[in-house]
Amino acid sequence: MAFQEATKLLQTLKTALGKGDLNGADAALSQLKLKLIQLPALPPTFEKTANAQQELLLGREVLEQAVLLALRKADEAGMERAFAQLRTYYNDTRPVLPPSSSELPLQGLDLLRLLVQNRIAEFHTQLELLAPEAQQDPAIKQPVQLSPRRAQQDPAIKQPVQLEQWLMEGAYNKVLAASRAGASEVQGVLLAQLATTVRDEAASCAEKAYERLRLADAQRLLLFDSEAALRSYAEEHGWSVSADGYLCFKQAAAEGGAAAPTTASRAIPSLELINNALVYAKELERIV
Amino acid sequence: MEVDSKPEEAKTVDAAPATTAPPTVAEKLKAVVSLVEKSVKAKDTRLLIGRLLRQTASVRKQLKSTNVKDFLRATLPADLDARSFLISSVEQAASTAMDADGEATTSPACEATTVIPEVELYAYLIVLLFLCDGKHFQLAKAVADNAVARVGAFNRRTLDVIAARVYFYYGLAYEMTGEQASIRSALLALHRTAVLRHDAVGQETLINLLLRNYLHDNLYDQAEKFRSKAQKSDQFRSGQQYCRYLYYLGRIRTIQLEYTEAKDCLQQALRRAPTIAHGFRITASKWLILVRLLLGEIPDRTEFAQPGMSSALQPYFEVTQSVKAGDTLAFKQVADKFSSVFLADRTHNLITRLHQNVIRIGLRRINLAYSRIGLNEIAAKLHLASAEDAEYIVAKAIRDGGIDAVIDHEGGFVSSRERVDVYSTCEPQAAFHARIAFCLDLHNEAIKAMRFEPDAHRRKAESTEALQERLAAEQELAKALEEDDGDDF
Numbered sequence: 001m002a003f004q005e006a007t008k009l010l011q012t013l014k015t016a017l018g019k020g021d022l023n024g025a026d027a028a029l030s031q032l033k034l035k036l037i038q039l040p041a042l043p044p045t046f047e048k049t050a051n052a053q054q055e056l057l058l059g060r061e062v063l064e065q066a067v068l069l070a071l072r073k074a075d076e077a078g079m080e081r082a083f084a085q086l087r088t089y090y091n092d093t094r095p096v097l098p099p100s101s102s103e104l105p106l107q108g109l110d111l112l113r114l115l116v117q118n119r120i121a122e123f124h125t126q127l128e129l130l131a132p133e134a135q136q137d138p139a140i141k142q143p144v145q146l147s148p149r150r151a152q153q154d155p156a157i158k159q160p161v162q163l164e165q166w167l168m169e170g171a172y173n174k175v176l177a178a179s180r181a182g183a184s185e186v187q188g189v190l191l192a193q194l195a196t197t198v199r200d201e202a203a204s205c206a207e208k209a210y211e212r213l214r215l216a217d218a219q220r221l222l223l224f225d226s227e228a229a230l231r232s233y234a235e236e237h238g239w240s241v242s243a244d245g246y247l248c249f250k251q252a253a254a255e256g257g258a259a260a261p262t263t264a265s266r267a268i269p270s271l272e273l274i275n276n277a278l279v280y281a282k283e284l285e286r287i288v
Numbered sequence: 289m290e291v292d293s294k295p296e297e298a299k300t301v302d303a304a305p306a307t308t309a310p311p312t313v314a315e316k317l318k319a320v321v322s323l324v325e326k327s328v329k330a331k332d333t334r335l336l337i338g339r340l341l342r343q344t345a346s347v348r349k350q351l352k353s354t355n356v357k358d359f360l361r362a363t364l365p366a367d368l369d370a371r372s373f374l375i376s377s378v379e380q381a382a383s384t385a386m387d388a389d390g391e392a393t394t395s396p397a398c399e400a401t402t403v404i405p406e407v408e409l410y411a412y413l414i415v416l417l418f419l420c421d422g423k424h425f426q427l428a429k430a431v432a433d434n435a436v437a438r439v440g441a442f443n444r445r446t447l448d449v450i451a452a453r454v455y456f457y458y459g460l461a462y463e464m465t466g467e468q469a470s471i472r473s474a475l476l477a478l479h480r481t482a483v484l485r486h487d488a489v490g491q492e493t494l495i496n497l498l499l500r501n502y503l504h505d506n507l508y509d510q511a512e513k514f515r516s517k518a519q520k521s522d523q524f525r526s527g528q529q530y531c532r533y534l535y536y537l538g539r540i541r542t543i544q545l546e547y548t549e550a551k552d553c554l555q556q557a558l559r560r561a562p563t564i565a566h567g568f569r570i571t572a573s574k575w576l577i578l579v580r581l582l583l584g585e586i587p588d589r590t591e592f593a594q595p596g597m598s599s600a601l602q603p604y605f606e607v608t609q610s611v612k613a614g615d616t617l618a619f620k621q622v623a624d625k626f627s628s629v630f631l632a633d634r635t636h637n638l639i640t641r642l643h644q645n646v647i648r649i650g651l652r653r654i655n656l657a658y659s660r661i662g663l664n665e666i667a668a669k670l671h672l673a674s675a676e677d678a679e680y681i682v683a684k685a686i687r688d689g690g691i692d693a694v695i696d697h698e699g700g701f702v703s704s705r706e707r708v709d710v711y712s713t714c715e716p717q718a719a720f721h722a723r724i725a726f727c728l729d730l731h732n733e734a735i736k737a738m739r740f741e742p743d744a745h746r747r748k749a750e751s752t753e754a755l756q757e758r759l760a761a762e763q764e765l766a767k768a769l770e771e772d773d774g775d776d777f
Contacts, residue, residue: 121546209682
């Protein structure tokens with residue numbers, strides 16, 4: 001009977017994951033997936049068998065573990081895959097199953113993943129699926145209780161939302177501080193990646209915004225641990241370090257100050273203009 | 289409500305009881321039925337779409353249970369299953385609604401023994417109209433189920449127009465009873481069938497129903513996938529369906545942060561919406577305002593002052609004002625104050641997104657006003673926590689091209705670069721190009737929208753009878769357009 005075996009395997013998977021035995025967990029998971037295929041009540045067939053509910057619960061738990069495992073292995077693609085499968089359970093089995101306790105934390109992790117990969121559009125699409133609930137401030141009590149169970153109130157969801165807002169505003173220091181503070185162990189992996197993404201963003205901003213910057217300040221602004229790390233980072237980006245301890249950004253040096261307007265007026269986008277003119281001619285010909 | 293009799297009706301009312309001047313509901317319905325029969329015979333339903341719906345709309349407000357029952361008795365043959373089913377549905381609705389009309393007047397029973405499917409489905413449609421207007425959605429659901437099953441039993445192109453309306457009420461009944469998720473696969477199957485049968489009207493209606501269905505549950509991802517993969521003709525047959533489609537597309541694009549495209553879609557939808565579609569216009573305006581704000585545009589004050597809309601748009605007006613001022617505190621207050629409104633409109637996530645725009649606009653104002661200002665001053669003005677926060681935010685604004693300035697970290701200030709004369713850049717040319725492209729596009733769309741009869745070039749002269757009928761139809765159309773304000777959308 002596939003169901004019993006699968007239940008046993010799930011236990012193995014859980015203990016392996018608990019002990020941090022990633023290889024063991026991986027092996028158990030691949031066996032589990034084979035077993036899951038044999039259960040008729042799982043998507044996409046959704047057959048209404050006698051113990052459909054248990055099977056669905058089992059399937060959901062397996063996939064939840066799979067997401068966590070992928071996260072441990074820092075396997076973003078694997079996590080995306082597992083979560084895509086899991087989403088079916090969350091969205092389509094609501095009437096049948098009791099809500100999972102780990103649903104919101106996992107959704108939060110998924111949001112964080114999208115944020116790390118800079119897929120903001122998908123981030124917002126996912127966010128729309130979550131709880132139309134009071135999200136701005138816990139202080140405002142909502143008269144409209146649309147679905148009290150799910151809430152963007154939940155800290156697991158609120159965190160990525162807040163991070164996204166900071167990212168968009170450009171408050172990188174807050175993002176980095178948050179990633180330093182690092183909440184749970186599982187989030188740590190993603191937050192560390194987020195930190196790298198954010199540093200790149202901050203660096204590209206700094207490139208444009210400053211003409212030159214003292215090394216110590218740059219180190220603080222980009223939140224590097226040591227000056228050496230900053231120096232190698234600067235080298236990668238082709239920034240030069242002057243003798244008196246200043247970091248010079250090449251672009252800022254190239255077109256700083258009064259040079260800007262002249263270059264702007266000189267560069268006439270001739271190709272674009274020609275294209276436009278040709279389009280007008282063609283369209284006019286069609287009309288006349 | 290129109291009361292004058294139409295030439296059309298005078299001609300076609302034959303078996304009706306001899307009543308005096310203003311046509312009763314029964315007569316009007318009878319006229320429609322004969323119109324349906326005639327056009328089915330001629331295998332030409334193009335005219336039907338407009339006339340049928342207009343005439344039905346004109347009787348819609350007068351529908352009562354007695355009327356509807358009379359109509360059913362008079363049109364459907366006694367041995368048809370649908371007849372007893374529909375009548376019982378109407379009776380149930382009447383009994384719950386405590387209709388004080390008394391028992392039905394004796395009406396002539398239908399003499400015909402068979403009835404063409406179009407008329408049968410039209411009877412379904414009338415019952416659906418009646419039930420939905422009376423808010424008997426549970427009953428409407430049952431009727432719609434039967435009607436859709438019945439439509440599926442035929443494969444007649446002449447049925448398309450009526451079937452599309454039936455689908456619409458099918459979707460409405462399920463949505464009102466909150467079971468829209470359960471008909472999703474049924475709608476998809478219907479859409480598939482409509483595509484295979486080249487049923488353009490049905491396709492358009494079903495696409496919109498599905499999009500609405502998905503968006504109702506915030507399934508933007510699925511909606512977009514369906515929209516991009518569904519086959520559809522370049523040109524929508526029905527302007528109203530196109531308008532709805534644009535609105536849904538605009539919403540999807542907004543969520544995906546494609547604000548420019550969203551703005552185009554919503555603007556088009558708003559322009560195409562008839563003036564009486566009030567609820568639609570308000571909703572579309574709300575979205576459009578938010579999208580424009582997110583794009584960094586400030587909508588004009590007159591847009592909020594459109595008749596009948598100002599009170600509904602009030603929260604959005606206040607949001608706009610706070611964004612315009614770049615005042616983060618005021619923005620937060622407004623967002624808190626109206627948060628229940630935004631939740632109900634399902635725009636609260638967009639409001640959250642706006643926060644960065646408020647900061648950006650505030651920053652731009654500061655940048656324009658000061659040639660040099662300290663970071664801690666900026667932080668104070670924008671109500672940011674510290675000068676350090678301000679520094680990062682200013683840096684990002686500079687990189688994104690929002691402001692043109694340089695930060696001096698040691699001095700702790702921001703100095704604006706000299707402002708470039710906008711006429712020395714490509715800005716005017718780009719704006720000019722956008723307008724030309726819009727005009728050309730409009731022209732092309734207008735040309736494409738013209739539709740001609742398939743065999744117009746072959747027909748030499750119209751027979752006098754046909755000519756008369758055409759004139760009558762045109763007259764009616766002109767009248768309907770005049771009084772468009774009173775009619776249903």
